[in-house]
Amino acid sequence: MLSITVTDGGEMRGNDGLHRQWQFADPDGLAHRATASLRSAGSSVVILSGPSGAGKSRLAAEASAALSAEGWHVLPVTASAAIAGIPLGALTPLLAADLADFGAIASEPLALFAQARRAVERIAAGRRTVMVVDDIPQLDSLSIGLITQLLSARVLQLIVTVRSGEPLPDAILSMWTSASAVRIDVPPLSVEHCELLLTGVLGARVAHRSVVELQRLSAGNPLFLRELVTGAVDDGHLAPNEGIWQLVGDPIGTPALHDLIRSRLRHLEPAETEIVERLAVCQPIHLNDLEGDGARAAVVRLERAGVVVVQELAGALLLSLAHPQYVSAVRASLSRLRVIDLLLDQADIVSRRPLTPDDELRVATWRLDAGSPSSPELLVRAAHLALIAQDQVAVARLAAAAVSAGAPAAEMLFLQGEAMWTLGRNTEALALLERAAIADQAEPTDLQLTGHIATARASTYAGEALGNSLGLAVLDEVIVRHPTLASSLALSRAVLLLNLEEADLAAETLVEAAPASDSPETAAAILALSTALPLSALGRSAEALEQARAAVDYASTAERPAFARRRALMVLSTVLLQTGDVREATSLTLESLHDAIGHDDELAIRYNELMLGRCFLAAGRLDTAARWLRDVISGAQARGPIAYRDQARALLAATLAAQGNTGDAAAVLATLPAEFIEKHSNATLAMLWLEAVSGDRATAASGLIAAARATKARGHYVLAASLAHSASRLGAAAAATPLLAELAANGDSPLVRAQHAHSAAESAAGIEMLEAAGETWEASGHLLFAAECFASAAAASRRDGSARQAAALQQRADALSAQCEGASTPLLQFADSTEPLTKREREIAALAAQGLSSVEIAERLFLSPRTVNNHLQASYAKLGIRRRSELTGL
Incomplete structure (x- = not known):
């Protein structure tokens, strides 16, 4: 796999960096594999295969440069359609001086071979020779025949490139099928390699969410990626925010990219062009919905050429263009009238047969795109179908069209507002939901809809900075007007109360909760999803995990679940982290994040980014934690919602303080509103931890104990334990241990028990206790806590006069802290240390x-x-x- 890096370093470069040479690196060692094959006794041909723009030519150049450095002679040949009709045209620049009269010997194969052999041997001067032919299918047949003779005579060896799907010349193909040739497929760039590439080119990190999108849109093709990024930077769709590059909107690439794609499609037959244009406007299309003589044969040819892909879904064959950029390039070349004609024609074709729900959605969308929207009833149904498909953009468009067409306003404004909320556009969502509430009050239709609108309004307010209290006020006002909604709105009230760290009140609220659903299975799943986090906060880990896993099972198996699986995974991963299972929490969070990216669910994306920051902070991977937290901050400001921004800032400040980076930690804390610092424990933790590493550990530890007691009084035992454990790590183990003992006794949380064991071991300075605590932390993936335990055990051993034991324990601490990416906590920094062995x-x-x-x-x-x-x-x-x-x- 190839990636591209820029050799010169520097700050964020923007456009300047884009137009410099994107130099290739080869992390998968493909160039080495190619050269190793040619050095071996058996191989004489290396075939580099991959899509256009994948980096085949550059890889061939890298391999030939490596051979040249070893003393080989390299003969570069570039084939092209322009000279394919000229016999020996591509070889002329190499051999013209030695083959004085091509015309005279072209019809005499033996004479041609003899003179070509003498020419190559003269030029090589005794060195091994490799000929590099770029795009060999474009080479004329006489040149291919001559090269084949030279290969057979072992005069030279060969590196060739060929596009995926293009047939190799028969002479070369016969060698490839023997043991003398090696084929190397050049795969697309992975997300990880795209991230390294773009960081090097742009001079700063690109948000993971943006990298995933760019990798998808380019299909990992380096050439396409470059043109997409260049175009996105030029038009402002890719821009830095808080030092992180964020992609906002869909990049359309440069005109050069579109011209390149259209040039590859220029030689299609009329029937093939018709299919490609129709797919660019309407894909995916059922194979049976293509009309016209020769359509199926044209699809076969397009699939063979790599222009179209055919996939089977639920027994039907669906067609789409093979690369995401083909869609935008082809569509951009069509007139508006041609697009409208294709949309309406395809809608008519599909409408002539019985429609599936998917068909209804596609037909409604095509007619809307063509400016001829369907009836209000069909638009309403299509909006609900889009919701089932989790296509929030389509939900918003169809619901808005339904309102314009005269559909009942309250429900469609509600759907449109919820879609905007999911897309992170809180301001628009609030405006739409307020309109929905007004319309619902003016013309009440369904009390359940009234409850849904209230819940959506409350959740959207919670997406604003310090908006949880406003959301509670919305719910309370609706309950006053409609007391019968109290039980169904209790679920939303519990979420907002938990956001305010009022775990006891959240749990009490859920006692009377009854989800508004006619399905007992759905009602039970909604209740499980809602109760898992309050139970976890109360330290009732086993119950919390049971409820969270039940919600995931429902979302994974129900035909039309009331909530997406990624939302259930968000709850489960949070519970897992609060029970101390860092590894599974991280794995499930990544799964949820990538599903959210695939569905443009910005709310879930920000939450999962925040969760990854928390997971890696718990694991002690501090640089990685900081990276994810910066993604939250930047993404919240660039794409929304803003709710998680301040939480990420607080955790980022705590992370920086744990690295001893007091200046940056203080700067991040200065961006937090005073009310947030006062009401959120993460901000309190960051502020006091910074105070501790700045020199006043006693005051900081005392503040953490006080905060832990206040949090315990509100029933959030897991959060209280985290605060008390932090106080213990700052030297207040004697004061923290009794409080942690109470918290551990109130539930069955493995995390709280481990925190209590650690604090008790620090308080007693017991070597065996500290070793046992360290091993527990290490086994659960909490590497920083484990390192601190072993460092404390080493210090205790040293004080006991056991230098050898101290050295061994210190080595364990050092090995773990080395994985903690710059950790410089008090237990590591100030513990008595022993001089390690070299x-x-x-x-x-x-x-x-x-x-x-x-x-x-x-x-x-x-x-x-x-x-x-x-x-x-x-x-x-x-x-x-x-x-x-x-x-x-x-």
């Missing part, structure tokens, strides 16, 4: 412990016996021992 000292000590003499060790390691003895003496001093026999068991 790598060489450990190596010699280990051999000595096995019974080897100094002479034997010296012979094995190619050292002198005196050097070995010097290292052993240094090790004895560091370990606090006096003789070789005491090394046993080290």
Whole structure:
């Protein structure tokens, strides 16, 4: 797989960086594989295959450059359609000086071969020769025949490139099918390689969500990616926000990209062009919905050429263009009238047969795109079908069209508002939902709809900074007017109360909750989804996990679930993190994130980004945590919603403080509103942790104990335990341990129990207790906490005079902290440390412990016996021992 990097470093470059040379790197070693094949005795041909723009030519150049550096002679040949009709046209620049009269010898194969052989041998001057032919299917037949003869005579070896789907010349194909040729497929860029590439080109990180979109839109093709990024930067769709590049809107690529794509489609037959244009406007299309003589045969040819893909879905064959950029390039070349004709014609074709729900949605969308919307009834149904399909953009468009066509306003404004909320456009969502509430009050139709509108309004308010209280006020006002809605709105009230860290009140609210659903299965699933997080906050981990997993099972198996599986995964991953299972929480969060990206669910994207920040912070991967938290901050401002921005800032400040980066931590905290710092424990934690690492650990620890007690009083035991555990890590273990014991006794949370065990071990300074706590943390993936335990155990061993044990424990602490990406917490920074053995000292000590003499060790390691003895003496001093026999068991 190829990636591209820019060799010169620097700050965020924007357009300047885009127009510099995008130099290739080869992380998968494909160039090495190509050169290794040619160096071997058996292979004489390497075929590099891949789509146009995948980097085949550059890979061939890299491989030939490596061979040239080893003394090989390289003969570069570029084939093209322009000279394919000229016999030996591509070889002329190489051999013209030696083949004086092509015309005279072109009809004499033996004479041509003899002179070509002499020419190559003269030029090579005894060196091994490799010919590099770019795009070999474009080479004329005489050149191919000559190259084949030279290969057979072992005059040269060959590297060729060929586009995927293009047939190889028969002569070359016969070699490929033998043992003398190696085919290397050049795969598309992965998301990870795209991220490295774009960071190098743009000079700063690109948000993961944006990288995923660009990789999808380019299909991992480096050429397409470059043109997409260049166009997106030029038109402002890709721009930096808070130091992170964010993609906002759909990039359309450069005119050069569209021209390139259209040039590849220029030679299609009329029937093929008709299908390509129809797919660009209406895809996907059922194969049976293509009309016209020869349509199926044209599809076969297009599929073989790699222009169209055919997929089977529910027994039907669906056609679409093979690359996302084909759609925009072809559609941009069509007139508006041609687009309208295609849309309406395809809508008529599909409407002539019985319509499936998917058909209804597509027909309504095509007619809307053509400016001829369907009836209000069909638009309403289509909006609901789009909702089932989780296509929020289509929901918003169809619902708006339904209102304009005269459909009942309240329901369609509600659907449109919810779609905008999901897309992160809170201001628009609130305006639409307020209109929905007014329309519902003016013409009440369904009390359940009234409740749905109230819930959506409350949730949307919660998407604003400090908006949870406003959301509660909305719900309370609706309950006053409609008391019978109290039980169904209790679910939303519980969510908002939990956001305010009022876990006891949230749990009490859920006692009377009754989801508004006619399906017992759906009602039970909604209740499970709503109760899992309050139960987890109360430390009732087993119940919380049971409810969260039940919600995921329902969303995974129900035919039309009331909530998306990714939303259930968000709840489950949160519960898992609060029970101490960092690894599964991280895995499920990533799954939910990529599903959210695929559905433009900005609300879920921001939440999952925040969760990944929390997961990696819990694991002690501090740089990685900071990266995800910065994505939240930047994404919230660029794409919305804003609700998670301040939470991410608070956690980012805590992360920076844990790295000892007090200046940046203070700067991030300064951006938080005073009310947020006052009401949110994460902000309190960040502020006090910064105070501790800045020098006043006693005051910070005291503040954390006070905050933990206040949080415990509100029933959020897991959050209270986290605050108390932080106080313990700042030196207040004696005060924190009794509080953690109470919190652990109130539930069954493995995380709270581990925090209590850690604090108790720190308070007692018990070596075995600290070792056991460290092993528990390490097993659960909390590497920073584990490192702190072993560092404390090493300090306790040192105080007890056991230098060897202290050294071993310190080495465990060092090995773990090395994985924590710059961690510099008090327990690591201020603990008594022992001087660790060097790598060489450990190596010699280990051999000595096995019974080897100094002479034997010296012979094995190619050292002198005196050097070995010097290292052993240094090790004895560091370990606090006096003789070789005491090394046993080290």
